[in-house]
Amino acid sequence: MTPSYDPDNIFAKILRGEIPAHKVYEDEHTLAFMDVMPQGEGHTLVIPKAPSRGLLDAEPATLAALIASVQRVGRAVKKAFQADGLTVFQYNEPAGGQTVFHLHVHLIPRREGVPLKRHEGGMADNAVLAEHAARIRAALDAAV
Template sequence: MADATYDSNNIFAKILRGEIPSHRVYEDDAVLAFMDVMPQGPGHTLVVPKAPSRNLLDADPTTLGPLFAIVQKVARAVKKTFGADGVTVMQFNEPASGQTVYHLHVHIIPRFEGVPLKPHSGQMEKPEILAENAGKIRAALSN
């Protein structure tokens, strides 16, 4: 297993501290949701706890309830916003699973019948598209 020490300089910790900009869609005392800058489909959103957790395996159990309550709320809003047929919710733990950022995070991706997920290409989405999609999700969350 990789070094299981939480790195407070990971990119999501920097986003939480406001050191790196993000297109936020939801925030409360425990959780932040924001647009994935390398989306696998339109509306790809990430939900992270504010508590420092490397992944699901080391998270304090009290972190999980608030996190997954918001995952559900955001997933419903994303599905509605993009008129999706469903949503894929993914969460990776450790390198063998595909985890590349070592701060607990959940992916929410709207899905459409017959449309495959885009590969994780490292291609960044245009900021104006991310901002527009974030605004649409925020509007759905406020309804």
């Protein structure tokens, strides 16, 4: 049996404004922000605002809004970092690699021959995250 959603998870706290985040995109249903332990330059997370532990318990409408934002933000992330490609990760439950139990999608711009860093590699510099977020917001603004 899957445990229930914990409203005190870190992403729920970000949604409530209790923990700061470098936001890049927000709409009625989703929020995108910089991963504080990036696996690559521009590593961005997209989450639904609806409380969902993972892919398997989310409402279909929540998933539809999430994937639309993933595509929109993903295009901007790739453009902002002049990437050759984009890696998209989504984990479910501990055995699947999930460590924060609020549905989220990782977007990581990729360049040929550049490996991903370890996710546990430590916190990124705040100024770097702010600059990366600004680059993605500019790419989003240019796409409108």
